[in-house]
Amino acid sequence: MKKSGIELISDxxxxxxxxxxxxxxHHANHPEWYDNRQLIQAAETLLMPEIRSCFIPVNWDVEWFERLCKKSYKERLIIAGALIAAEIDRLESLK
Structure with missing residues (x-):
């Protein structure tokens, strides 16, 4: 049975x-990697159907993020959804 989009993102x-x-x-305790909308900017990059240039969030591992940018569009959508959830988790941890 195929998983739904929300199940894939949750996984x-x-x-x-x-x-x-x-x-x-972790994200809340490392503002050098995750402040200034970096998780959202990473998600926005991955959401583009065709990535012509890969925006690398500040202080992120360049090779790792470039590998994400080379994944299939479906895989990038799943990762982007998880990054959005990660930003929500970060904000919740700041409360």
Whole structure:
């Protein structure tokens, strides 16, 4: 059975947390990587159907993010959705 979009995004967000430790608290505690809309800007880049130039968020690993930019459009949509959820998690952690 195929997963729904929300399930795919949820799985990706969970992977970000479990594999990389990218919790809301992590993001809130590292403004050098995640302030100034960096998660949203990364998501916006990945949402473009065709990426001509890959905007790299400040202080992010260039090679890692460029690999994300080379993924299929569907994979980038899933990652972008998870990045938006990560920004919400970050904001919730700041409360």
């Amino acid at each position: 990706e967000r969970q992977k970000q947390i479990e594999k990389h430790g990218f919790t809301g608290e």
